[in-house]
Amino acid sequence: MSRPATHPDLRQRLxxxxxxxxxxxxxxxxxxxxxxxxxxxxxxxxRGALVYSLCIGLSCWALIDGSRQLSARLLRRWRPGQAAxxxxxxxxxxxxxxxxASVPLACxxxxxxxxxxLGWDLRRAAWDWPQKELLTVxxxxxxxxxxxxxxxxARGRLAAARGEAEQARRLAAETQLRxxxxxxxxxxxxxxxxxxxxxxxxxxxxxxxxxxxLIAFLRATLDASRRGEAHSLRAEFARLADYLALMEVxxxxxxxxxxxxxxxxxxxxxxxxxxxxxxxxxxxxxxxPKVEGGCLTVSARQEAGQLRLEVLDSGVGxxxxxxxxxxxxxxxxxxxxxxxxxxxxPGAGLRLAAVAExxxxxxxxxxxxxxxxxxxx
Numbered sequence: 397m398s399r400p401a402t403h404p405d406l407r408q409r410l411x412x413x414x415x416x417x418x419x420x421x422x423x424x425x426x427x428x429x430x431x432x433x434x435x436x437x438x439x440x441x442x443r444g445a446l447v448y449s450l451c452i453g454l455s456c457w458a459l460i461d462g463s464r465q466l467s468a469r470l471l472r473r474w475r476p477g478q479a480a481x482x483x484x485x486x487x488x489x490x491x492x493x494x495x496x497a498s499v500p501l502a503c504x505x506x507x508x509x510x511x512x513x514l515g516w517d518l519r520r521a522a523w524d525w526p527q528k529e530l531l532t533v534x535x536x537x538x539x540x541x542x543x544x545x546x547x548x549x550a551r552g553r554l555a556a557a558r559g560e561a562e563q564a565r566r567l568a569a570e571t572q573l574r575x576x577x578x579x580x581x582x583x584x585x586x587x588x589x590x591x592x593x594x595x596x597x598x599x600x601x602x603x604x605x606x607x608x609x610l611i612a613f614l615r616a617t618l619d620a621s622r623r624g625e626a627h628s629l630r631a632e633f634a635r636l637a638d639y640l641a642l643m644e645v646x647x648x649x650x651x652x653x654x655x656x657x658x659x660x661x662x663x664x665x666x667x668x669x670x671x672x673x674x675x676x677x678x679x680x681x682x683x684x685p686k687v688e689g690g691c692l693t694v695s696a697r698q699e700a701g702q703l704r705l706e707v708l709d710s711g712v713g714x715x716x717x718x719x720x721x722x723x724x725x726x727x728x729x730x731x732x733x734x735x736x737x738x739x740x741x742p743g744a745g746l747r748l749a750a751v752a753e754x755x756x757x758x759x760x761x762x763x764x765x766x767x768x769x770x771x772x773x
Contacts (some may be wrong), residue, residue: 419461420454423544427453430540447513452506456541459498467494485549495545499538585614591646602645609642629696629703630662632671636694639672643679650689651679661696664703666762667735673728674707674758682711682756690755703762710755714748729758736760 431449435442467486485491588610595603613635633655640653671694683690690710697704729748736744743763751757 419457423453423457424450426540426544430536434536444510444514448507448510451510451513452503452537453540455502455506455509456499456537457544459502460494460541460545463494463498464491467491488549491545491549495538495541499541503537588642595646602648606642606645609638609645613638613642626665627668628662629657629664629666632666632668633657633662633694633696635668636671636675639675640692647679647684647689651683652689652691654691654693656693656695658696658698661698661703664764666703667739670732670735670760671705671707673732674760677728678707678709678711678756678758682709682713685712698764699761701764703764705760705762707758708751708755710751710753713750713754714756732760736762 427449428446430453431446432442434440434449435445438445464486465484467490468484471486471490486494588606592603592606592610595606637655640651640655644651644653675692675694678692683692692710693706693708695706695708697706729746733746736746740762744761746758746760748756748758
């Protein structure tokens with residue numbers, strides 16, 4: 397059954413309403429419940445009990461909430477750094493004064509409004525009521541106002557706690573991503589420097605060209621890290637092009653590359669250094685062990701509301717590159733999996749599979765927000 401799935405949608409729709417509408421709707425429901433209770437306990441006409449309860453309840457809400465916000469705004473001038481005042485809460489002592497001052501005024505104003513709506517004689521104002529009846533209304537209204545104030549305070553504190561927890565979770569995720577990126581860059585750099593050391597004695601000219609490419613790649617990496625935790629897919633492919641140019645100097649004609657990035661997907665945000673460790677694995681474990689080398693293809697596409705990225709090589713295949721129990725468990729693959737889980741949760745993933753014609757295909761997918769989805773041609 398699909399009923400449980402509708403509850404989050406209803407809560408999301410209510411949360412999206414402006415504060416005045418949400419608070420007003422809650423007050424109407426609360427006041428209607430009190431009017432029904434008065435009708436059941438005292439035997440008063442349901443229509444009259446509901447009208448009186450709604451008028452007095454809405455008057456209380458308007459006066460109490462207005463005085464709350466005004467008090468918090470005035471107190472912010474003396475204590476601008478207090479978080480509770482920024483959220484509109486002046487503190488319990490001030491709030492109690494607001495309630496005690498607002499309830500008698502709300503009872504009078506609400507009763508006059510109710511009598512006008514019901515067509516009753518306005519000369520019979522609240523101060524002309526029997527003392528017992530007036531005291532009952534005042535106490536009931538005061539108690540309801542205190543309950544509503546406590547609920548408002550509790551919900552505000554809960555919302556603030558959730559916001560602080562979300563901020564802490566986001567900070568922890570960003571810290572973990574930074575740590576993963578700092579581990580990936582030295583991993584690639586050490587591998588490249590080791591290959592460069594061997595090439596210096598064998599072919600100094602190619603070693604010089606490789607060093608120039610390495611400098612360009614590191615400069616692009618530094619620029620990307622200064623821009624923040626994400627960059628465009630276009631920038632990710634540009635950095636891959638720098639890295640592959642570096643590898644082409646080392647491998648020569650044994651390495652053929654192809655980068656396929658549709659223009660419609662080029663500006664999508666992705667974490668930096670997301671594809672580079674997959675490309676490095678494909679070259680190190682797939683193409684380099686193969687005598688004649690092969691082709692490496694990196695592609696991007698949109699599929700079922702997801703961004704699909706693929707690294708395909710025509711190398712020796714995962715079963716030849718390492719033992720079967722170690723397939724898909726390398727450093728680069730584990731780091732990419734960790735980054736996907738940290739930043740996207742269960743909506744992202746990575747899969748490694750052998751290609752029937754020979755080689756390896758690594759596919760990863762990320763969720764696309766609605767504004768980033770493109771219409772298929």
